Amino acid sequence: MSDGTLAKLRIEAYTDSRFNNQAPVPSLVVPINPAKYSRNGRISYTDNKAAGAAGASPVFDRMEPETVTFELVFDATGVVPQPGGVNSRNGVADQIDALRAVAYAYNGDIHSPHYLKLAWGSFLFKCRLQSLDLTYSLFAPSGIPLRARATAAFVGYTDEYLLQAKMKKSSPDLTHMVTVQAGDTLPLLCHRIYGNSRYYSQVAEANGLTGFRDLRPGQQLIFPPLAGPA
Incomplete structure (x- = not known):
């Protein structure tokens, strides 16, 4: 039973494909939950019909990994409390850096970015970051970005x-x-x-x-x- 606390999307980083060893970077709890997300799957087939044949006879090849896409909003205008309850003087830069450290940064010990777990209520997805697109839309007089939208696509990961x-x-x-x-x-x-x-x-x-x-x-x-x- 829920205790009434609002569940926030959490991104955890791991250094192994079995998700046993958490990476030495703080997990990211998003300040604003996404309004929606998309989850897509795909099945790959092969078709050995000759060119010009009428119709197709698709033969199952493999199940492609699922992909999940979130649009995350980061705000440093003061409307949304910042992590730790303190508004950042660097605008959204610290929040974006935290996202990059968890999901995007190259870890030299494993020679790749981290393995990730996305957890939000009953949603749990083991994955790796596929793409990250950032759009900045509001700025302080000094030019520091105060609001950003991050479109993050994650590809599901299952070890052999x-x-x-x-x-x-x-x-x-x-x-x-x-x-x-x-x-x-x-x-x-x-x-x-x-x-x-x-x-x-x-x-x-x-x-x-x-x-x-x-x-x-x-x-x-x-x-x-x-x-x-x-």
Whole structure:
């Protein structure tokens, strides 16, 4: 149940593709929630028909990653309280710098920008920044920008380990991803996947669980293969 506090869009940065290690930069909580966002998916097909053929016979190739686009507004006119409750003398520059540090800046330790988590209420999206367009629209007499709109497009990210799991093949020698239902236990799920409940400790370790009872409905678990590569 909500406590009445307004949930704000939060952008968290990570340094690994499994989203286990948070980057040493502050997460960004946007001062103004977006009025809307778009979420798009795409399926790629191939068509081997000869040129000039009437019609097409598309053959499934792959699922393209989803993309999510937000328009974020940053304001330093004094109308909107600034992070920390203090209006910035630098206009919106500090807020834009914070956005860049989280999502756009190159991290030399991982040789790329950060892996990102977008969290807003029930919305959770693991991704990487694809593009960032900034538009400045209001200025102080000194020329310092006081308002900016950032159109940020994010492309969904799933590491190879999870991609194998999402295929949901039936063999116990392949990786599986399972969504926990009410009443599920780790030994029961292991018996369902592997035909034997004794692998629960390995599954707990693979998912970073401190105990085999640490399950909650809706949680997604990885069940690694019994043999062979993930």
